[in-house]
Amino acid sequence: MRVPFVAANWKMYKTVHEAVAFAKQLKNAAKDIVDVEIVLAPPFLAVHAVADAVRASGIAVAGQDLYWEREGAFTGAVSAPMLREAGAELVIIGHSERRRLFGETDETVSRKVHAAFAADLTPIVCVGETLEARDRGETLSVLDQQLTRDLDGLSSEQVGLLVVAYEPVWAIGTGRNATPEQAAEAHQHIRQRLRAWFGADAADQCHVIYGGSVKPDNTADLMSQPDVDGALVGGASLDVTGFLTIVKTTHRVAASKRT
Numbered sequence: 001m002r003v004p005f006v007a008a009n010w011k012m013y014k015t016v017h018e019a020v021a022f023a024k025q026l027k028n029a030a031k032d033i034v035d036v037e038i039v040l041a042p043p044f045l046a047v048h049a050v051a052d053a054v055r056a057s058g059i060a061v062a063g064q065d066l067y068w069e070r071e072g073a074f075t076g077a078v079s080a081p082m083l084r085e086a087g088a089e090l091v092i093i094g095h096s097e098r099r100r101l102f103g104e105t106d107e108t109v110s111r112k113v114h115a116a117f118a119a120d121l122t123p124i125v126c127v128g129e130t131l132e133a134r135d136r137g138e139t140l141s142v143l144d145q146q147l148t149r150d151l152d153g154l155s156s157e158q159v160g161l162l163v164v165a166y167e168p169v170w171a172i173g174t175g176r177n178a179t180p181e182q183a184a185e186a187h188q189h190i191r192q193r194l195r196a197w198f199g200a201d202a203a204d205q206c207h208v209i210y211g212g213s214v215k216p217d218n219t220a221d222l223m224s225q226p227d228v229d230g231a232l233v234g235g236a237s238l239d240v241t242g243f244l245t246i247v248k249t250t251h252r253v254a255a256s257k258r259t
């Protein structure tokens, strides 16, 4: 059984000081919550300090991106080994904001995924369709194309370890979440594809999480869908009370799915 997984993507919000204050508050408030994987993805500058703040709490830290080379003349870039040494255990790759605003492609996503594994970082690979693609009825074929390219060359063992985040682009930061039925269809499709391409064990172990305007009041409906293993939360993760509510709700719904 997959442990429910809830990650906070803080994007370009929170100074080091603000990030550490949040992490300490969450660590204290979540100390009795077990059987749920909680991840904080602060801006690069705060990765080290947040990792220190949550040490020995069960809360993990993720980078929001990386560059695939280990080191070199790549001004502004951060490598996978650097993130790992700073205390990150995971890294978000291929977020739609990186694809749309910074020229990320499926080819660069794939290079980053391999670099993450080489540095012992768990990739959280983001895929999802635009509104135009959904309106044209191309959602599932877009997912197929992204997954084929983004996961190219991975072993079944690696796929079993990674996290796929289904994030419909039209739902990110818009306040308009996918309906539970839309999420269920996409998640079921992703799981089937993983099964066909990488085998039953990999598909059963891989976490497939939903992202796109997850809020405390829509978490239960989204998380109750069979193949939804958790959430990648943007805006609603900036407030510790709201984020904790999402974590607790995900935990409760996952427990009821098991019975």
Ligand code: PEP
Residues within 6 Å of the ligand: 009, 011, 095, 167, 171, 172, 173, 174, 175, 211, 212, 213, 214, 232, 233, 234, 235, 236
């Ligand atoms: C995200 O940034 O991955 C995200 C899902 O953002 P939001 O929750 O704000 O839509």
